[in-house]
Amino acid sequence: xxxxxxxxxxxxxxxxxxxxxxxxxxxxxxxxxxxxxxxxxxxxxxxxxxxxxxxxxxxxxxxxxxxxx
Amino acid sequence: xxxxxxxxxxxxxxxxxxxxxxxxxxxxxxxxxxxxxxxxxxxxxxxxxxxxxxxxxxxxxxxxxxxxxxxxxxxxxxxxxxxxxxxxxxxxxxxxxxxxxxxxxxxxxxxxxxxxxxxxxxxxxxxxxxxxxxxxxxxxxxxxxxxxxxxxxxxxxxxxxxxxxxxxxxxxxxxxxxxxxxxxxxxxxxxxxxxxxxxxxxxxxxxxxxxxxxxx
Numbered sequence: 068x069x070x071x072x073x074x075x076x077x078x079x080x081x082x083x084x085x086x087x088x089x090x091x092x093x094x095x096x097x098x099x100x101x102x103x104x105x106x107x108x109x110x111x112x113x114x115x116x117x118x119x120x121x122x123x124x125x126x127x128x129x130x131x132x133x134x135x136x
Numbered sequence: 137x138x139x140x141x142x143x144x145x146x147x148x149x150x151x152x153x154x155x156x157x158x159x160x161x162x163x164x165x166x167x168x169x170x171x172x173x174x175x176x177x178x179x180x181x182x183x184x185x186x187x188x189x190x191x192x193x194x195x196x197x198x199x200x201x202x203x204x205x206x207x208x209x210x211x212x213x214x215x216x217x218x219x220x221x222x223x224x225x226x227x228x229x230x231x232x233x234x235x236x237x238x239x240x241x242x243x244x245x246x247x248x249x250x251x252x253x254x255x256x257x258x259x260x261x262x263x264x265x266x267x268x269x270x271x272x273x274x275x276x277x278x279x280x281x282x283x284x285x286x287x288x289x290x291x292x293x294x295x296x297x298x299x300x301x302x303x304x305x306x307x308x309x310x311x312x313x314x315x316x317x318x319x320x321x322x323x324x325x326x327x328x329x330x331x332x333x334x335x336x337x338x339x340x341x342x343x344x345x346x347x348x349x350x351x352x
Contacts (some may be wrong), residue, residue, distance in 0.1 A: 098352050108350040 073133040074103045084086050092117035138265070145261055152254070187297040188223045194315035204309065220318050224303050231302060239298060242291045249288035256281040260261055270345055275338045282331030289325040 078088060089099040094114065099109050102114075115126055122129075195218060196308040206217045260277040268274070293316060 094352070099352060102352045106350060107352045108347045110352055114352050 068105070069133050069135050071133050072102060072107070072129060073131055074099075074118070074129050077124055077128055078079045078103075079111050083122070088118075088121060091121050141261075141264065148257075175307045188225050189303050190221065190223055190296070191300050192296060192315050193219055193309060193312045194314050194317055202205065206295035216341050226302050226306050235298060235302065237301055239295055242295045242298075245291045245296070246267065246288050249284045253281050253284040253288065256284065270338070272339075272342060275335050275342065278331050278335035278338060282328045282335060285324050285328030285331065289322060289328060292322065292324070293319050 068080075078085070085099055085103065086096050089096040094117075102110065108114070110130075115129070118129060119126060204217050204219055205214050207213075208215045256277045260281070261268070261273055263274055263277075264270065296319045297316050300316060304314045
């Protein structure tokens with residue numbers, strides 16, 4: 068998929084673990100792991116909002132478009 | 137939910153059993169005829185050197201049709217009949233060995249396809265009983281079930297067409313053509329395509345479920 072999830076980069080920048088972030092945004096670690104590894108098919112705006120609020124960043128910092136060519 | 141499923145399965149099993157009993161009775165009478173012919177041959181009685189072929193006919197003129205006659209045993213009168221599917225004897229020398237082998241192979245194919253379809257159906261029902269419903273394995277089974285039934289129908293159709301061809305070389309009926317059209321009344325083809333349709337519906341549902349499961 069040409070949409071790249073850079074959640075791991077932002078988490079490393081903010082020095083926050085997956086479990087901690089999952090707890091703060093009220094998501095299961097398994098679901099957050101799916102999002103982090105780029106296996107997710109879609110992201111709800113509410114989830115994106117919670118992540119951005121918690122990591123103090125913009126949606127563009129987490130999601131990136133890369134052409135497949 | 138399972139109770140209704142069990143009832144439907146019971147209905148299907150009963151329908152298959154009735155159809156199998158018809159097949160077995162046909163097999164039994166054929167086998168008995170073969171044994172009788174062998175015994176008559178051993179006793180020196182001249183045997184009837186024909187093979188019976190199942191054919192389909194299509195009347196060209198239904199109103200004035202006098203395709204065949206039969207004796208009414210109730211009053212001994214001769215009545216006009218309109219046969220759609222008949223068993224007609226063809227002299228053995230008219231059936232060439234290649235045709236016989238090909239027809240036997242087709243019969244085997246039909247049998248294998250039927251057994252394969254039944255196995256796929258039973259496996260799918262077993263999965264559903266184990267609460268494995270929206271699964272790719274079931275989609276694959278439905279697809280295999282549909283394809284095997286369609287193949288089964290195609291083999292039957294070819295057998296029917298060859299039989300019609302063989303019989304048309306020997307006899308012709310007044311106001312009647314030999315036709316394979318009647319074979320299309322067999323529901324196998326319809327059930328095959330319906331299975332494929334259900335497989336696709338299952339596949340669409342599964343893709344939606346996967347997308348929903350992977351929406352975070």
